[in-house]
Amino acid sequence: MKRISDIEKKYVMEALDNEFASSKNNVFNQRMEIAFSKKIGASFSIGHVNGTATMHTALNALNVGTGDEVIVPPLTMSSTSLAVLQNGSLPVFADINLDTFNIDVNSIEKNISNKTKGVITVSLYGLTPDYDKINRLCKERNLFLLEDNAQCLLGKYKNKFAGNFGDFSSFSFQASKHITCGEGGILTTDNEDLADRARRFSSLGYAGIGANKGKITKEDIQDPSYDRHLCIGFNYRLSEVNAAVILGQIERADELVAQRVAVAKIYDDAISDSNIFIKQKIPQECSNSYWSYALILNTNSPEIDWYKFKKIHNANGGEGYYAARNARVYC
């Protein structure tokens, strides 16, 4: 299966044919956002340049300020914490559950202080965390919940897609992700006020835009009484060409995700008799969308060593994987 098909190419040509005319410079962004909302079941989607900017926007929209604390998992890609730092706030690490590798709700609770404003959960490698417990805790302690779903498109918790549990949910369209346009991201929410604030922050604070409106119109600009900016903002907008690619990828999301799930099954079968790996545990209520197949290399016995494993794995054609300290391997 081709990762980029004729559909994406057709949309890109259409976007280019629009020649970035200001009247047509939001056509694919709008179509893409509507398609994404429909796909995962969100009320509002806001395209972004990447899936780090999305989280910076979310934190700003949620009024997280300088010195406020946000609880994050330690096992994730750096952006989860970097977005908190970019916002001037402090990431506080809760521990992970050693079976699922996802953030542990008991550890979240232990790390709540009087400065804690919220929690960012990561659906690690495509697996959602325990949202019933995390949601309950967040409600009890009046904390926001931001889902970092950069690695989890169409993964499910209790039959609901990732993206339906937090105040905001962030997705990435970076090159390694389930669907991609090279670099890109999207932020979703069901709350219109949050969507409004997020859209404005991610588009230079312009007054004339809002939850559903990503573009400043001629009507706005040609009105002398139009106050252009309501607040500080960043330019985190996604380009039309990238939006065109992602629109095509959203239409093909089921097959692109299914391909990864099928590859995971091959790994499952291949290691079923092996005792050198500890697999990421998939709780019954979750369906993993397998951004990546995750394993711990069990280095308890002296003859098993990461570098030896790597050499044999590579000699057998394995090459696309990440590794982390303590000889953990993520294929």
Ligand SMILES: Cc1ncc(COP(=O)(O)O)c(C=O)c1O
């Ligand atoms: C868990 C996680 N969060 C955030 C990001 C950041 O996304 P982006 O590269 O689009 O900024 C990534 C990956 O790139 C990721 O894996």
